[in-house]
Structures are given as C-alpha cells and as structure tokens.
Amino acid sequence: MNGGGGHGGALRSFLKKVAQFVVVLMTTLFGLVAVTFFIGRVVPIDPVLAIVGDRASPQVYERVRQELGLDLPLVQQFWIYLKKAATGDFGNSVLTTNPVMTDIANTFPATLELATLGTLIGVIIGVPLGVLAAVKRGSLIDQFVRVLGLAGYSIPIFWLGLMGLLLFYAKLGWVAGPGRIDVTYSYLYTPVTNIVLLDTAMQGQWDAFWDAVSHIILPACLLGYFSLAYISRMTRSFMLNELAQEYVIAARVKGLSEMRVIWRHALRNAAVPLITVIALSYANLLEGSVLTETVFAWPGLGQYITNSLQNADMNAVLGGTLVIGAAFVLLNLVSDLLYRLLDPRTR
Amino acid sequence: MTKPLLDVEDLRVRFHLRTGTVEAVRGVSFQLGRERLGIVGESGSGKSQTGRAILGLTPPPGEVTAKRLAFDGIDLLTASKRTLRTLRGGRISMVMQDPKYSLNPVMTIGEQIIEAYQAHARASWSEARDKALSMLEAVKMRDPSRVFALYPHEVSGGMGQRAMIAMMLVTDPDLLIADEPTSALDVTVSMEVLRILDELVTERGMGLIFISHDLKLVSSFCDRVLVMYAGRVVEELEAKNLREAKHPYTQGLMRCLPTLADDVRPLPTLNRDPAWAL
Numbered sequence: 001m002n003g004g005g006g007h008g009g010a011l012r013s014f015l016k017k018v019a020q021f022v023v024v025l026m027t028t029l030f031g032l033v034a035v036t037f038f039i040g041r042v043v044p045i046d047p048v049l050a051i052v053g054d055r056a057s058p059q060v061y062e063r064v065r066q067e068l069g070l071d072l073p074l075v076q077q078f079w080i081y082l083k084k085a086a087t088g089d090f091g092n093s094v095l096t097t098n099p100v101m102t103d104i105a106n107t108f109p110a111t112l113e114l115a116t117l118g119t120l121i122g123v124i125i126g127v128p129l130g131v132l133a134a135v136k137r138g139s140l141i142d143q144f145v146r147v148l149g150l151a152g153y154s155i156p157i158f159w160l161g162l163m164g165l166l167l168f169y170a171k172l173g174w175v176a177g178p179g180r181i182d183v184t185y186s187y188l189y190t191p192v193t194n195i196v197l198l199d200t201a202m203q204g205q206w207d208a209f210w211d212a213v214s215h216i217i218l219p220a221c222l223l224g225y226f227s228l229a230y231i232s233r234m235t236r237s238f239m240l241n242e243l244a245q246e247y248v249i250a251a252r253v254k255g256l257s258e259m260r261v262i263w264r265h266a267l268r269n270a271a272v273p274l275i276t277v278i279a280l281s282y283a284n285l286l287e288g289s290v291l292t293e294t295v296f297a298w299p300g301l302g303q304y305i306t307n308s309l310q311n312a313d314m315n316a317v318l319g320g321t322l323v324i325g326a327a328f329v330l331l332n333l334v335s336d337l338l339y340r341l342l343d344p345r346t347r
Numbered sequence: 348m349t350k351p352l353l354d355v356e357d358l359r360v361r362f363h364l365r366t367g368t369v370e371a372v373r374g375v376s377f378q379l380g381r382e383r384l385g386i387v388g389e390s391g392s393g394k395s396q397t398g399r400a401i402l403g404l405t406p407p408p409g410e411v412t413a414k415r416l417a418f419d420g421i422d423l424l425t426a427s428k429r430t431l432r433t434l435r436g437g438r439i440s441m442v443m444q445d446p447k448y449s450l451n452p453v454m455t456i457g458e459q460i461i462e463a464y465q466a467h468a469r470a471s472w473s474e475a476r477d478k479a480l481s482m483l484e485a486v487k488m489r490d491p492s493r494v495f496a497l498y499p500h501e502v503s504g505g506m507g508q509r510a511m512i513a514m515m516l517v518t519d520p521d522l523l524i525a526d527e528p529t530s531a532l533d534v535t536v537s538m539e540v541l542r543i544l545d546e547l548v549t550e551r552g553m554g555l556i557f558i559s560h561d562l563k564l565v566s567s568f569c570d571r572v573l574v575m576y577a578g579r580v581v582e583e584l585e586a587k588n589l590r591e592a593k594h595p596y597t598q599g600l601m602r603c604l605p606t607l608a609d610d611v612r613p614l615p616t617l618n619r620d621p622a623w624a625l
Contacts, residue, residue, distance in 0.1 A: 031517060217367075246449040247449055249404060250441075250450070252404055252435065253402060253404065253435060254462065255432045255434070255435040255437055255463075255464065255466045256432075256466050267449055268454075285618045344498040344500070344501075
C-alpha cells in the first residue's frame with residue numbers, strides 16, 4: 001500500500017509523473033531530431049539541386065543554397081532548425097511547397113484512421129481467436145490460428161492487397177477501389193479532423209460516410225489481418241501461461257463456470273502483457289504501412305515520408321519522423337497507464 | 348457408521364503422454380465420514396492427484412477411473428458438468444498450497460470471496476459482502492474491511508492463506524480438501540493457520556482430507572492416516588497408532604525422524620524396496 005499520502009500525495013505523484021513524461025518526450029524527440037537532421041545533411045543528396053534543377057546557373061544555385069542556410073556550419077543549421085521547430089515551424093516541403101505541418105495535418109489523420117481501424121479489427125478478432133486456441137489447445141481451431149498466423153507472417157502485404165482489390169473490387173464489386181472517398185462525395189463535407197469517417201459522420205453526410213467505409217474496409221481488413229496474426233499468436237501463448245497457473249485451478253474449485261474462469265480470471269491476467277503487444281502492433285501500423293498505402297493510393301504519412309525521402313525533401317522527412325516519434329512516446333505512455341490500471345502490482 | 352460422505356474405491360488417475368502412460372494414482376480406496384483423514388506421501392506419490400480427482404479437476408490429458416467415486420451418494424464420475432459445478436466450491440472445497448499463486452493477483456481478496464459465494468448462493472452484492480467480511484473475521488483477520496480491499500500481493504503469506512480458507516469455506520462446504528495448506532508458510536504462521544483450520548472444521552462439522560508430506564503434523568491433526576507410495580495406499584491406520592505401523596515404508600519414514608531425546612548420528616535414510624511400488 002502506498003496510498004498513505006492522501007490527496008496531496010496523490011497530486012504530487014501525479015505531477016511528478018507528468019513532469020517525467022514531458023522529460024521523456026523531450027529527450028526522445030530531441031534525439032530523433034538530432035539523428036534525423038544529421039543523417040539528412042550527411043547523405044549525398046543535394047536539396048538545392050532538387051529545387052533548382054540541373055540546368056540552373058551557378059549564381060542561382062548559390063543563392064538558393066544561401067536561402068536554405070546550407071552554407072552555414074552544420075551545428076548552426078541545427079540550432080536554427082531547433083529554434084524554428086520549437087515554434088511549430090518545420091519549414092516548407094520542397095515537393096508540395098506547403099508548410100510541412102500542413103502536409104502532416106493532411107496525411108497523418110489518413111494513416112491514423114487506417115491504423116486504428118486495422119488495430120481494432122486485429123484486437124476484436126485476434127484476442128478471442130488466441131484465447132480459443134489456447135483453451136482448445138491442439139484442436140482444429142488451434143491449428144487454424146497457427147496457419148492463419150503463419151500466413152500473416154509470410155504473405156507479402158502488397159500482394160495480398162492487390163489480390164484483395166482484384167477480387168473484392170474488380171471482380172465482385174463489393175468494395176470501393178483505391179483512395180479514401182469518391183470524388184463525387186468529397187465535396188459534401190468540410191475536412192475538420194481530416195479523419196474522413198469522423199468528419200462525414202459528424203456532419204451527418206451518411207452517403208459520404210458509407211462511401212468512405214467502403215473505401216477503407218479493404219485496406220483496414222488487410223492491416224487488421226496482419227495485426228491479428230501477431231496478436232492472436234501472442235494471446236495464445238500468454239493464455240497458455242495463465243491457464244497453467246494455480247489461481248485458475250482455484251477458480252475452478254470455487255465452482256465458477258468455465259467461461260468465467262477463462263475470460264474473467266485468465267484473460268484479465270493475460271491482458272497485462274497483451275497491452276504491450278497491441279501497442280507495439282498499433283505503433284507499427286502508424287509508422288507507416290507504406291506498401292498498403294501505395295497499393296490503395298491512400299494519402300497517408302508513410303507514403304508522404306517515402307515520397308519526400310526519394311525527392312531529397314529533408315524538411316518533410318524530419319517533420320514526419322518527429323510526428324511518428326511523438327506517436328510512439330504517446331502510445332508508450334498510454335500502455336503504461338493501462339498497465340497500471342490492469343495490474344495492481346505495478347501501482 | 349452412517350452412510351459415508353465420500354466413498355472411493357479403486358481410484359486410478361492415468362496420464363496418456365506421448366512417451367507412454369503414467370499412472371499417478373493406482374487403485375486408491377477409502378471411505379470418509381465427517382472426520383479428518385490425512386493423506387501422507389512423498390512428492391509424486393499421487394496424494395495431490397487423489398484430491399484433484401475427487402474434485403474432477405484432473406488436468407488434461409489425465410483420465411480418471413474408479414469402481415466407485417461417490418460423494419454423499421452422488422456418483423462423481425457420471426454426474427453432469429452442472430452437478431459437478433454445484434458440488435465444487437459449494438459442497439466440496441479445496442485449500443491449496445501457496446496463496447501467492449492460488450489467489451488471482453489482479454482481483455482484490457474481497458472480490459474473490461464474493462465471487463465464490465455468489466457462484467453458489469443467490470445473494471446481492473451487499474449480502475455477499477457482509478458474508479465475506481464475517482468470513483474474514485472467522486479466519487481471525489484483525490481488520491476485515493481493510494483486508495477485503497487488498498490485493499493478494501499486499502498481504503503476507505499467512506494472511507493470504509487465511510484469506511484462501513475464508514474463500515473456500517464461505518459456502519459452508521461439507522468436505523474440505525487441504526492440499527499441503529501450510530507447506531509454503533513458515534513454522535509459526537503455519538501453526539496459526541492450522542489452529543484456525545482446526546477450529547473451523549470442528550465448528551462446522553466438516554469432513555477434511557488433509558494432504559501433506561509431514562507425517563508428524565498429519566498424525567497430530569487427523570483421526571486417520573493413509574500412507575501413499577507410488578500411487579498406492581500402502582498403509583491405513585489410526586493416527587494415534589502411528590508407532591505401530593506395519594509397512595516397511597512407514598516404519599522407515601518414522602525411523603528417519605530426528606528426536607530431541609536421543610542423538611542418533613547419522614540419521615537413518617530410507618532405503619526404498621522396489622517391491623513396494625509393484
């Protein structure tokens with residue numbers, strides 16, 4: 001018991017946690033900026049050339065170079081970048097000419113939407129499948145889950161995406177094709193959060209909403225399948241571990257139903273390590289399912305960063321990396337909080 | 348003697364493994380009224396598996412057979428799952444070895460006792476809570492309402508085991524199986540837990556199966572003792588007549604006990620005769 005401090009103690013420890021979190025966030029982000037910045041400057045690609053083209057005169061080339069501040073010492077460049085970044089200015093993208101922040105505000109929600117839906121599918125189907133496989137170990141369903149998991153690990157995602165499009169879009173016509181929403185619907189709502197499902201639903205544009213659903217469902221299921229493969233396998237092994245524990249026998253001795261023993265006793269304990277697994281898999285999807293985004297022409301962050309990288313657009317790469325880093329730290333925090341909530345031993 | 352509470356005849360527990368079949372319990376028979384029966388034996392002698400088989404909790408891939416396995420006239424081998432579940436926890440209960448592992452770490456002690464009670468009695472939460480608190484008091488918890496809200500990792504081993512006893516006796520069962528209930532506790536705490544167990548069993552007139560590897564403890568605590576070796580009962584005798592044990596295994600065990608009176612050095616060790624296991 002450590003609740004002896006009363007309200008004041010609780011508040012103080014909460015503030016301490018917040019301060020700790022801010023420090024961790026800042027350190028992580030600083031490290032990310034530093035590494036990405038210096039790698040970006042050291043790689044043998046010329047951002048000036050990317051802007052002026054290879055037929056520009058040396059005078060123009062030199063002017064642009066100075067405008068970008070590339071003639072200054074590296075450390076000074078870094079310092080300038082940091083100062084600007086602190087005010088939320090990550091520079092402009094060479095490729096789109098927009099401020100990087102605007103681009104990210106447009107692309108990140110698309111990725112977030114897809115990754116969230118994919119993870120939801122992965123959890124809602126993967127966890128029960130894993131539990132069943134563990135409970136009926138060695139049975140048909142256990143074999144099924146194993147094959148499902150193995151396939152999830154070994155089938156290339158872009159191939160499965162293409163096959164999905166071929167079958168469900170081109171042949172059967174059950175779902176809409178690439179993109180987030182049909183052009184016809186795209187003017188029916190005003191983007192607020194840039195999460196199409198949320199925007200359309202909040203504005204009551206249900207036709208547009210269902211069109212967006214029909215667009216997202218295939219890529220989301222695809223990502224969902226891959227996260228399901230991982231989550232169900234881990235759930236299975238965590239559950240096997242819990243089901244062998246003495247407290248499970250004790251619960252049976254008490255005359256509880258098997259349902260209650262499995263879902264309330266064993267799963268509640270297995271949920272603790274499972275949180276880490278789910279958070280990791282979510283972070284993985286957030287980081288960019290570049291291939292999926294490419295196959296489905298999904299204007300997400302993964303695609304944005306990849307494009308920028310290929311075009312020496314270092315500002316965009318840096319900004320995108322930072323957003324992903326921040327998402328990672330935030331997810332870590334959330335899983336930490338859930339951990340505390342679920343496991344009294346960590347409080 | 349009236350109709351026995353528990354009637355076991357030729358109980359066998361087999362595990363079919365890839366490497367062959369292992370028979371953990373090989374033809375155990377005994378009858379039990381509202382009395383205290385001790386089962387002693389070394390690790391792997393099948394004493395715990397006997398207890399689990401009575402509860403129908405033999406872990407897979409185990410298989411239980413018996414000529415007769417009846418509790419209060421109910422055949423446990425042919426009873427439906429539903430009947431077994433009402434018996435389990437309701438009329439037959441078990442206290443297990445280590446409260447560190449046998450209590451669910453993510454549920455409070457109170458929740459776990461209430462759950463046991465509500466599995467068998469139609470009771471509202473507040474009724475169940477009162478019952479749980481009075482049970483915690485019955486196992487001599489100093490501050491029941493505080494212990495009620497604690498998680499298992501927040502209490503000591505002795506408190507944990509008393510909470511376990513409270514949880515397993517909250518439904519007023521007729522038979523309690525205590526499977527090495529004090530092995531994980533240190534000596535002083537273990538005496539206290541035994542005293543509480545003793546009091547509750549006497550008070551409620553329950554039948555008790557006390558499984559242990561401690562011959563001395565069992566003989567002082569029980570009316571009757573079964574000595575098991577390699578899955579069989581090699582000897583059954585009144586606890587007070589332990590000195591008159593006939594089987595060489597029991598005799599050997601008795602000889603290995605050090606006494607305060609005379610200093611035997613070296614202490615004899617048990618020489619196992621392979622014929623005992625046949």
